[in-house]
Amino acid sequence: MNIKELNPDSGPQAAFGARLRKEREARGWKQEGLAEHTGYSSTHISAVETGRKTATLRFARQVDNALNFTDSPDSFEREWRELRHGCLLEGFPEYVSYESRAVEIRLYEVGVVPGLLQTPEYASRIEEAGVKRKAITSEQAQERVALIAERQAALTRANSPLVFVVLDESCIRRLVGGPAVMDAQLARLVEFAELPNTMLQVAPFDMGERRPFNLPITVLTMADRSLTSYAESAQQGHFERESACVVPLLTAYHQLQAEAPSQAASVAMINQVRKGTL
Incomplete structure (x- = not known):
C-alpha cells in the first residue's frame, strides 16, 4: 500500500492531518479503526489526514473522544479552533x-x-474599521462577526x-x-x-x-x-x-x-x- 508522505509545515490544515495520523498510528489503529470510534468513514479519515478535506468542529470533538483528548490543552478541538480562527489573539x-x-x-x-452583547451592526462597524486600517482582511472581519454570532447563540442553549x-x-x-x-x-x-x-x-x-x-x-x-x-x-x-x-x-x-x-x-x-x- 502506498502511504502519502505528509508535510506538516505546508500549512495549518496539513499539520492537523499529520498530527491526526501520528496519534492514530501511535495507538496501532488503522484508518478503519479510528473510523469505527468516531462514526466517520475511513475514506473521510484519509481525506482529513492528507489535507484533501477540512476537519469540522464535530469531527475534531469525535476524534478527541476517541483518542482521549477531550478538554486537554492538546485537544484537536483546540487545534481546529486555532486553524479556523487564525486571525484571533493567542488563547x-x-x-x-x-x-x-x-x-x-x-x-x-x-x-x-x-x-457577547454586540448587535450585528455594531460588530460589523468595529471590524470594518480594522479592515480600513489594514489590520485585518475583509475575510477575517467576516469571520470575526460570524464568531460573535456563534458565541451569542451558544448562550441561548438549554x-x-x-x-x-x-x-x-x-x-x-x-x-x-x-x-x-x-x-x-x-x-x-x-x-x-x-x-x-x-x-x-x-x-x-x-x-x-x-x-x-x-x-x-x-x-x-x-x-x-x-x-x-x-x-x-x-x-x-x-x-x-x-x-x-x-x-x-x-x-x-x-x-x-x-x-x-x-x-x-x-x-x-x-x-x-x-x-x-x-
Whole structure:
C-alpha cells in the first residue's frame, strides 16, 4: 500500500492531518479503526489526514473522544479552533471552547461593548474599521462577526449560563457606527439586563482608583466549579486554566461589582446616554 508522505509545515490544515495520523498510528489503529470510534468513514479519515478535506468542529470533538483528548490543552478541538480562527489573539480560540460550556460568565470590558452583547451592526462597524486600517482582511472581519454570532447563540442553549457584566463607562460613551447603530446597541444592553440569567452594571468614571482592573477580563466557572480566565492587551491574549491563579481575579471581580452602581442605576445611566441628556 502506498502511504502519502505528509508535510506538516505546508500549512495549518496539513499539520492537523499529520498530527491526526501520528496519534492514530501511535495507538496501532488503522484508518478503519479510528473510523469505527468516531462514526466517520475511513475514506473521510484519509481525506482529513492528507489535507484533501477540512476537519469540522464535530469531527475534531469525535476524534478527541476517541483518542482521549477531550478538554486537554492538546485537544484537536483546540487545534481546529486555532486553524479556523487564525486571525484571533493567542488563547482566544481555546477560551471560546470553554465559554460555550461555562455555567457562569463574569466579564469586565473597557472602551467597547463586549462581543457577547454586540448587535450585528455594531460588530460589523468595529471590524470594518480594522479592515480600513489594514489590520485585518475583509475575510477575517467576516469571520470575526460570524464568531460573535456563534458565541451569542451558544448562550441561548438549554440551561443557559449566568452572565455577569460590568462595563466601564467608556463602553457606553464611545460612539461606534453613528447615532442609529449606537442607539440600537444601547437598547440591546437594556434588553440584556432584563433577562432572568443576567446582571449588568456600569462602572462610572468617578470610581477612579477603586476600579480593580485596568484591562478587560473574563472569568468562567465550569460545571465542576473549576475556574478559568481570559485577559488580553492590544497584541496578546492569555487563557488561564489553573483555578488557583484565577481565584484572586474572581475576588477582585466581586469587589468591582460591590463598588459599581446597581443594575437599576446602570440601566438608568444607559437610558440617559440614549436620550443625550448627559
